[in-house]
Amino acid sequence: SGLIGRSWAMVFAAGGFRVKLYDIAQQQLTSALENIRKQMKDMEKMGVLKGALSADQQLALISVCTDLKAAVEGATFIQECTPENLELKKKIFGQLDLIVGDNVILSSSTSCILPSKLFTGLKHVKQCIVSHPVNPPYFVPLVEIVPHPETDPSTTERTYALMKKIGQSPVRLNREIEGFVLNRLQYAVISEAWRLVGEGVMSPTDLDLVMSDGLGMRYAFIGPLETMHLNAEGVSNYCERYAEGMRLVLNTFGPVPEFSGETVQKVNQALSEKIPAVPKALDARRKWRDECLIGLAKLKTQMKSN
Numbered sequence: 001s002g003l004i005g006r007s008w009a010m011v012f013a014a015g016g017f018r019v020k021l022y023d024i025a026q027q028q029l030t031s032a033l034e035n036i037r038k039q040m041k042d043m044e045k046m047g048v049l050k051g052a053l054s055a056d057q058q059l060a061l062i063s064v065c066t067d068l069k070a071a072v073e074g075a076t077f078i079q080e081c082t083p084e085n086l087e088l089k090k091k092i093f094g095q096l097d098l099i100v101g102d103n104v105i106l107s108s109s110t111s112c113i114l115p116s117k118l119f120t121g122l123k124h125v126k127q128c129i130v131s132h133p134v135n136p137p138y139f140v141p142l143v144e145i146v147p148h149p150e151t152d153p154s155t156t157e158r159t160y161a162l163m164k165k166i167g168q169s170p171v172r173l174n175r176e177i178e179g180f181v182l183n184r185l186q187y188a189v190i191s192e193a194w195r196l197v198g199e200g201v202m203s204p205t206d207l208d209l210v211m212s213d214g215l216g217m218r219y220a221f222i223g224p225l226e227t228m229h230l231n232a233e234g235v236s237n238y239c240e241r242y243a244e245g246m247r248l249v250l251n252t253f254g255p256v257p258e259f260s261g262e263t264v265q266k267v268n269q270a271l272s273e274k275i276p277a278v279p280k281a282l283d284a285r286r287k288w289r290d291e292c293l294i295g296l297a298k299l300k301t302q303m304k305s306n
Contacts, residue, residue, distance in 0.1 A: 001032035001064070004109050005081035007138045010036055012079075013058040014051030015166030021064045022071035029064035036062065039138075048294050050138065050167060069099050077162060079131065081109045089118055097122045105155055105162075107131040112183060114176050115148035126152040129159050132180055133168075139293040141169040144180045195254050198263035204270035220296060221303075 001009075001023040009032075012019045023029050040055040049055055065071040072078055078096060082088050089108060096106055106128045108118060119128035130146035137143070143163045147156050156172060163170035173180060179187060189211070197204050218227060225235070232238035257263070268277070275285045 001028050002081060002083075004133065004135065004137070005079075006032050006036050006039075007136045008079050008081060008109070008133070009062050010040065010058070010138050011050070011166055011168065013061045014049070014053070016051065016053060017061065017166070019062045020071045020075070021062060022066070022068060023064070024066060026064075026066055029066065033062070033064060043294075046294070048298055068095060072096065072100060072104070075100075075104055077105045077107065077159075079107050079109060084111060084113070086113055086117060089113065093119065093122060093128070097124050100124060100127075102127070105129065105159055107159060109133060112179055114178065115146055115151070116176060119148045119150075125150045127155050129155050130176075130180075131159055131163065131170075132182070134182065136290060136293070137168070139290060139297050141167065141297075142182065143168045143170045144173060144182055145170050146173045146176050146180055148176070191257060192253065194257045194259065194263060194267075197267055198257065199254075204267045205274065221300070 001021050005021060005023075009019045009021050021029060021032060023032070037055075037059055040049060040058060043049040044055040049058075051058060053061075078100070080089065080092055080096075082092055089110065093106060093108075100106065102124070104127060106119075106122075106124060108115075108128075108130045109132060110118065110130055111132055113130075115128065115130050118130070119125050122128060125148055128148050129151050130144070132144040132146065134140040134142045145156060145159055145163070160170045160172060171181070177184070193207050193211075196202050197207055202210075222230070228238040229235045232241055271277075275281050
């Protein structure tokens with residue numbers, strides 16, 4: 001019932017589903033419910049509450065439980081949201097494996113643990129899948145659906161259909177791969193950003209502007225492959241025009257950075273001047289970020305309906 005679990009609970013309730021939020025500590029659950037109530041009421045006032053139901057109707061769909069067996073009784077879909085710790089996650093799925101039937105889907109929110117490391121050996125492995133959200137999933141709808149090699153195709157299809165039903169944007173990976181897809185793309189950008197700053201080509205603040213006021217503007221609506229398609233007379237024409245230049249630039253990329261030493265100090269200093277690395281300042285900036293995401297999500301919804 002941490003940040004990701006709360007957000008998932010809100011997303012499922014917005015879709016009209018009954019949700020049981022499980023945790024080992026009652027106080028954690030009490031705090032989670034209070035937080036969810038505040039968020040839903042605030043979003044209702046702002047006119048950005050998801051779903052067709054009112055905040056009170058959605059809140060009525062969420063209950064809490066400190067007993068795992070009672071929590072999953074009658075469930076059709078279980079979304080695990082424990083910390084990113086392999087042994088802890090394996091322990092939870094081991095417990096679930098003993099108490100669930102043959103129809104429930106066992107899904108993990110993990111952002112980087114491969115399904116083969118997480119689910120191998122479970123009796124219900126065919127029902128296991130990774131549904132990796134983007135934080136915060138309430139405002140960023142992408143969900144990466146990653147199957148275990150033994151996952152039944154129907155598990156993938158049911159998970160995909162459920163995510164569509166609750167308003168998320170699911171994407172299917174045909175096989176597992178380290179970092180899945182979102183983080184592989186993100187790390188590629190971070191890696192080159194780190195090299196450019198480390199080599200003194202650009203300051204950290206200007207580097208972030210290249211993304212926020214440059215690439216990110218169009219990437220909020222279209223991806224890199226469609227960008228190629230639109231920036232020429234189709235993808236084939238783009239490759240004819242720019243392949244040689246792209247290869248020339250890509251061959252100048254350096255090795256994977258260590259993410260240590262002077263560059264850490266340089267980036268940290270620049271970012272700390274903009275946003276001091278203390279809880280109050282970071283929380284305020286996160287709140288601002290989430291408000292921006294709310295606005296963007298609202299705009300995208302309006303644009304799609306037009």
